[in-house]
Amino acid sequence: MTKAIMIQGAGSNVGKSMLVAGIARAAVKRGLSVAPFKPQNMSNNAAVTVDGGEIGRAQALQALACGLNPVVDMNPVLLKPESEVGAQVVVQGQRLTTMKARDYGRMKSTLMPAVLDSFHRLSAQHDLIIIEGAGSPAEVNLRSGDIANMGFATAAGVPVALIGDIDRGGVIAQLVGTHAVLPQEDRDLIRAFGINKFRGDPTLFSDGMDIIADRTGWAPLGIIPWFADAWKLPAEDVMDIASRAGGPIKIAVPKLNRIANFDDLDPLSASPDISVEIVPEGRPLPADADLILIPGSKSTIADLAHFRVQGWDIDLHAHIRRGGHVLGVCGGYQMLGREIIDEDGIEGPPARVPGLGHLDVVTVMKPEKRLARTSAVHIASGETVDGYEIHIGNTTGPDCANAWLQIDGRGEGAANHDGRVQGCYLHGLFASDGFRSLFLEKLGAAPVATDYQAGVTKTLDDLAQHLETHMDIDALLAMAAPVKGSG
Structure with missing residues (x-):
């Protein structure tokens, strides 16, 4: 019973x-x-x-x-x-x-x-x-x-x-x-x-x-x-998101108003060479960041407006000009493009808004939501990347020809001409140990053989x-x- x-x-x-x-x-x-x-x-x-x-x-x-x-x-x-x-x-x-x-x-x-x-x-x-x-x-x-x-x-x-x-x-x-x-x-x-x-x-x-x-x-x-090790477990509440001082490689994450699916950050916080800095409103994106990671959002257009109000768009442009790396995941990916079109008013009043313009792509919001547990391949290395997709919107444009992931034979994501600005819809990608290690090595981190899921267990x-x-x-x-x- x-x-x-x-x-x-x-x-x-x-x-x-x-x-x-x-x-x-x-x-x-x-x-x-x-x-x-x-x-x-x-x-x-x-x-x-x-x-x-x-x-x-x-x-x-x-x-x-x-x-x-x-x-x-x-x-x-x-x-x-x-x-x-x-x-x-x-x-x-x-x-x-x-x-x-x-x-x-x-x-x-x-x-x-x-x-x-x-x-x-x-x-x-x-x-x-x-x-x-x-x-x-x-x-x-x-x-x-x-x-x-x-x-x-x-x-x-x-x-x-x-x-x-x-x-x-x-x-x-x-x-x-x-x-x-x-x-x-x-x-x-x-x-x-x-x-x-x-x-x-x-x-x-x-x-x-x-x-x-x-x-x-x-x-x-x-x-x-x-319980001192609580931070090692994926957080659910936005109140639990915190900066984590770890190593010399700094990843800066702007804290969006409607930040969503921020479990992408957990494997990074657990990596010994990485310091994750959550940047609250009212503070600039740090000039010494190696990577600026723009996370997912439940309200992309509203969070993009908030991003600009903070002056983070100017900080991001300066970061890219200095040769820094940028990754946008889901809503962050959409923000990095040339334009976001929501003519059906899915996220609010019907709108067409300019994106940050660092990827030559355009996102069109549609009412259908994609929900899928997904296995992808990192094209450059052949590493398997397991994650999930949870989004509305379809993103297309010339920079999609620089897709850096492959899912069921189709390209996923986009990158600019030198590969320093990237975006994708795949959440949870850093939980894949091989891919995470390669990605962080590109930022200058030492190669470390860590098993993230074993650490959670x-x-x-x-x-x-x-x-x-x-x-x-x-x-x-x-x-x-x-x-x-x-x-």
């Missing part, structure tokens, strides 16, 4: 995604067949699944922790912000619509059948489902029609463990306050609590644990110290052990309840 337990947070960014990955890994090591599930996620960092859809990147990492390929049922509703007030709504891996937050609030309850359908389909295949909530159940103003936290837990009859983040302060108020504002039926679903991201001597908070337990009646699961094992040491995993798994109708 399949069982399930849900991990919710007393606030956003308390570390739920990482905890679910570590708990799942620990459960797998106990011999269980485990799958992750997140009813509703909001992220522009998506992963392409083996069944041809897209889900949040965190659920793909959690799937890896479970030894599984990611499938759309692991995250049936994905919201991809396109503006301050609107987002693309992806249901069971495919784009449903784009709407404003207020409109989505009115229709989200209609998605519960699809959410439960995915949950029960997963449950039929595994021993244990570990569910991740979104945001916080304390947002009781959003309780009506909720599908992400207590609304789902109630509909599925799933018990909950609530996690507080002591690093941001006020953790007693986070947890006790959540208990205070929840209706009784929701309180009754919460069985336990834990404290995450502790720094220092955890015994100093033993009285705090007692206070929370006394005020709530929830069982304490432990005080989890800060080891970090997941270390995370599981970290939780085994500081969290009562056995007690948590004992709280998991049978899934209704799972047999």
Whole structure:
């Protein structure tokens, strides 16, 4: 009989995604067949699944922790912000619509059948489902029609463990306050609590644990110290993107407003000769960068305008004039061209805007989205490059004759006359060790034989052990309840 337990947070960014990955890994090591599930996620960092859809990147990492390929049922509703007030709504891996937050609030309850359908389909295949909530159940103003936290837990009859983040302060108020504002039926679903991201001597908070337990009646699961190697795992939230000082080769990345699929940066940050500098708005692109990498974007035209407002277009031109290298991936590739045409208004009002002009290509936006896990060949070296495509838009022009990748016999990407400015639609290309090594050698890095995926796997094992040491995993798994109708 399949069982399930849900991990919710007393606030956003308390570390739920990482905890679910570590708990799942620990459960797998106990011999269980485990799958992750997140009813509703909001992220522009998506992963392409083996069944041809897209889900949040965190659920793909959690799937890896479970030894599984990611499938759309692991995250049936994905919201991809396109503006301050609107987002693309992806249901069971495919784009449903784009709407404003207020409109989505009115229709989200209609998605519960699809959410439960995915949950029960997963449950039929595994021993244990570990569910991740979104945001916080304390947002009781959003309780009506909720599908992400207590609304789902109630509909599925799933018990909950609530996690507080002591690093941001006020953790007693986070947890006790959540208990205070929840209706009784929701309180009754919460069985336990834990404290995450502790720094220092955890015994100093033993009285705090007692206070929370006394005020709530929830069982304490432990005080989890800060996991120092968290940066080695792919980040989902844009808040988690950080510069990483490593070696003498500097890669500068402008932090776009709607940056998307930034997992391209993770293998670079893990490379010993590389320093990755994330450049926030208001700061120039560094003059000493060896490579400027323009990442993907959920709203290419809007992010291109933001790029210009920062003066980064001038910095980029100077970088190229000095002989620096440039790589644009997906939206960044589109920005590097001569023009972006969106006559159908896919990203906003219909528009034709000039690009940065460093590649002789033109991008035409079309409503069809390409979603594919892709294996390419690096033409110059013959190295296999595995990645994924997730984009709208078709890019053509003279510089496409300088394609530097090949996919199923067709050229992919473009380069300028001297090859120092390149672009492509293939995300995840730096996770391929051979290609990454060759690419970084071109920038002056020493050749290093590193296995990026093995490093991620080891970090997941270390995370599981970290939780085994500081969290009562056995007690948590004992709280998991049978899934209704799972047999």
